[in-house]
Amino acid sequence: MKLKGADILINCLLEQGVDTIFGYPGGAVLDIYDALYRNGKIHHILTAHEQGAAHAADGYARVTGKVGVCFATSGPGATNLVTGIATAYMDSIPMVAVTGNVGLNMLGRDSFQEVDIAGITMPITKHNFIVKDVKELASTIRKAFYIASNGRKGPVLIDILKNVQTAECEYEPAKPLPPKKIAIDNGNIDRAAEIINESKKPLVMVGGGVVASRAFDELKDFAEKIDAPVTYTLMGKGALPDDERRNLGMLGMHGTVAAARALIASDCIIALGTRFSDRVALNRELFANGKKVIHVDVDNAEFNKNVNVTLSVLADVKTFLQELTPKLEGKDGEWLKTAKAADGKKDAVANVRAYDILKKAAELAPEDSPLITDVGQHQMWAAQQYPMNKPALFCSSGGLGTMGYGMGAAIGAAFGTGRLCVLVTGDGCFNMNMNELSTAVTEGVPLVILLMNNGVLGMVRQWQKIFYNRRFSQTTLHKKTDYIKFAESFGAKGILIDKNDDIGAKLKEAFDFAAHNLEPVLVDCRISEDDNVLPMIKPGAAYETQLKEMEDD
Amino acid sequence: MQSDTTKYTISALVANKSGVLTRISGLFSRRGYNIESLTVCATEDPDVSRMTVILIGDEYMLNQMIRQMDKLEDVMKIGCANELDCVYRELLLAKVNANSETRSQITLINEVYKAKVVDLSIDTMILELTGDPEKLDAYLKVIEPFGILEMQRTGVTVLARGRHTLKDRDCYGDHVN
Incomplete structure (x- = not known):
């Protein structure tokens, strides 16, 4: 049948199983929005700002494993997506961003709202396309979804010129392209089995790749088989339940004492779907000092990029573990006991109110609630203290560290799961995209926002304490914002927690309200500006130097 | 630059369309690597261009560049000529x-x-x-x-001597893209 380009786009999205889109209309996408309206089969969530739409598509993709989709118009609409696309790129989140652009006859003439978004997003997308001819539209969209969701996942942008949206072309429905399986070199499986069987103290290090390949059962079986302790990077949180006895918690700059000790004591690291970022490897020469390292990843370019490894295996983690585990011998369990012993000497429990709030919130939240964080101290506290016992429900900007990620991502996670969501944010981050609270209210998103309000940019301030002799340059916010009134003016509920004794009752009120009324609740949690994130390993330092308390406090 | 630098010649078969050069040069510039020399032109297949890049650097830089380029959708085949008689x-x-x-x-x-x-x-x-x-x-x-x-x-x-061609190489892109 002959269809207009805009209708071909909607049909191709339906082919891919897209039922939810986050976006914002504008001049260069009028035809697309008209086709969306006439088709009526896709739920479009109108955000307050395109950045919110991009983060929402990201959050949606993280919790569903599907490709998140966002729409924006040309020019400023497209540039507003950029931070969201970069966030997804750094965390390898499958996303397709569709932008409109001026027609071919206007291209390159500095037309109104014209911007070279393909050029701008080149280094932050897996791939991007400019569609100039309607005949290429359907195949481009199909390819974009394939690229976004295969191999190492990531964002793909399709810039569709105005003339393509209105031009007609023959459309033939097609099934999504079949995923390509990466063939694993069998010799590598045997070598990996040999190294693990020979090791006395293997440590499993879980990264975002385990979540991306949904290898949760395989991970559990693998760790059980060799009776090894497991630690994870921020991106790997939730892949193994936090309450599972082998789980030592997070590794890295603000990782647990147990994980750090296990890393130091281990003789073999099995790194699954992780890229040894500087927030985890910290010092890339000292990180694996003399240990055997097996690195499994779908991205060939990650091998020996940051840390030199003993064996690199190009594979999807899921298939790798399926083939590896039967070849492994059981271990005696002594090593796990030693590693767990350090767990008892848990991280110095400072009097941090956020800990109590997070622990209580985790108790009150339904078991399968997604947890979304913004970026900073609250993010690290959440990663340390909020147990994730179900996989793929933790959404946090790991690689890019995008302040302002949370509100949009929470909306996306809510639509992805249809469940109540918990957002942990700070007053710095919340101020960046608080406009999206209006979206959450309009869409009736059951969302509990734990706003860790300390009046400062806590993480930056903590670094100023440690590295800049307490010169708090521009990290004190001096805002007069009344967050309760703010929430109410947006049509949400606001609750204040300013006493430790109130935590239980006020949080219960918040969760009950959000669940019953399908509305967002903002909890203004007043916390001290002097609370720190500990433990901490300084950038570039060895794991042996982990600080359990602040040196000058 | 690092002390043990070598002159590496990277050959690649890439899609013959606009933007490909920017994608590839971007991979070099974002790492602070300089392209010493670059030659690119269409091949016997009009959809395919052959690109020759000279990189002065160490083995780490070479491996990163080859692997990063190999990941690009528009790069079909890639190899380092230094390994071969050319x-x-x-x-x-x-x-x-x-x-x-x-x-x-x-x-x-x-x-x-x-x-x-x-x-x-x-x-x-x-x-x-x-x-x-x-x-x-x-x-x-x-x-x-x-x-x-x-x-x-x-x-x-650059071309390798004998029957060896760049088209025959087994690359990462063959397994994933």
């Missing part, structure tokens, strides 16, 4: 001062290097030479004293 060729055009006295001296040099005179005016000559880059370097040194007014080198092109 023929390297480059073309040079150089405009030099040449009056009636120096003309014969230059012609003598040209005979040794098998260079050609492709333009001649009262006081200048344009010289053409094809060969491997080292030969061009040596030739330039000898004609430099006459005064080079302007010059252009095409950048290196």
Whole structure:
């Protein structure tokens, strides 16, 4: 049948199983929005700002494993997506961003709202396309979804010129392209089995790749088989339940004492779907000092990029573990006991109110609630203290560290799961995209926002304490914002927690309200500006130097 | 730059369309790596261009660049020519001062290097030479004293000897893209 380009786009999205889109209309996408309206089969969530739409598509993709989709118009609409696309790129989140652009006859003439978004997003997308001819539209969209969701996942942008949206072309429905399986070199499986069987103290290090390949059962079986302790990077949180006895918690700059000790004591690291970022490897020469390292990843370019490894295996983690585990011998369990012993000497429990709030919130939240964080101290506290016992429900900007990620991502996670969501944010981050609270209210998103309000940019301030002799340059916010009134003016509920004794009752009120009324609740949690994130390993330092308390406090 | 630097020649078959060069050069620039020389042109298949990049760096830089380029959708095949026995060729055009006295001296040099005179005016000559880059370097040194007014080198092109072709290589893109 002959269809207009805009209708071909909607049909191709339906082919891919897209039922939810986050976006914002504008001049260069009028035809697309008209086709969306006439088709009526896709739920479009109108955000307050395109950045919110991009983060929402990201959050949606993280919790569903599907490709998140966002729409924006040309020019400023497209540039507003950029931070969201970069966030997804750094965390390898499958996303397709569709932008409109001026027609071919206007291209390159500095037309109104014209911007070279393909050029701008080149280094932050897996791939991007400019569609100039309607005949290429359907195949481009199909390819974009394939690229976004295969191999190492990531964002793909399709810039569709105005003339393509209105031009007609023959459309033939097609099934999504079949995923390509990466063939694993069998010799590598045997070598990996040999190294693990020979090791006395293997440590499993879980990264975002385990979540991306949904290898949760395989991970559990693998760790059980060799009776090894497991630690994870921020991106790997939730892949193994936090309450599972082998789980030592997070590794890295603000990782647990147990994980750090296990890393130091281990003789073999099995790194699954992780890229040894500087927030985890910290010092890339000292990180694996003399240990055997097996690195499994779908991205060939990650091998020996940051840390030199003993064996690199190009594979999807899921298939790798399926083939590896039967070849492994059981271990005696002594090593796990030693590693767990350090767990008892848990991280110095400072009097941090956020800990109590997070622990209580985790108790009150339904078991399968997604947890979304913004970026900073609250993010690290959440990663340390909020147990994730179900996989793929933790959404946090790991690689890019995008302040302002949370509100949009929470909306996306809510639509992805249809469940109540918990957002942990700070007053710095919340101020960046608080406009999206209006979206959450309009869409009736059951969302509990734990706003860790300390009046400062806590993480930056903590670094100023440690590295800049307490010169708090521009990290004190001096805002007069009344967050309760703010929430109410947006049509949400606001609750204040300013006493430790109130935590239980006020949080219960918040969760009950959000669940019953399908509305967002903002909890203004007043916390001290002097609370720190500990433990901490300084950038570039060895794991042996982990600080359990602040040196000058 | 690192102490143990080598001159690496990277060959790639890439999609012949707009934007591909930007994608590839972006991979170099974001890592602070400099492209020493770059040659790109369509091949026997009009949809495919062949690209030759010279990178001066260490093995880490080479491995990163090959693997990062291999990940690009538009890169079909990639390899490093240093691993193989290859023929390297480059073309040079150089405009030099040449009056009636120096003309014969230059012609003598040209005979040794098998260079050609492709333009001649009262006081200048344009010289053409094809060969491997080292030969061009040596030739330039000898004609430099006459005064080079302007010059252009095409950048290196390279093909492996024997039946080996870039198309036959097994690349990451074959498994994932």
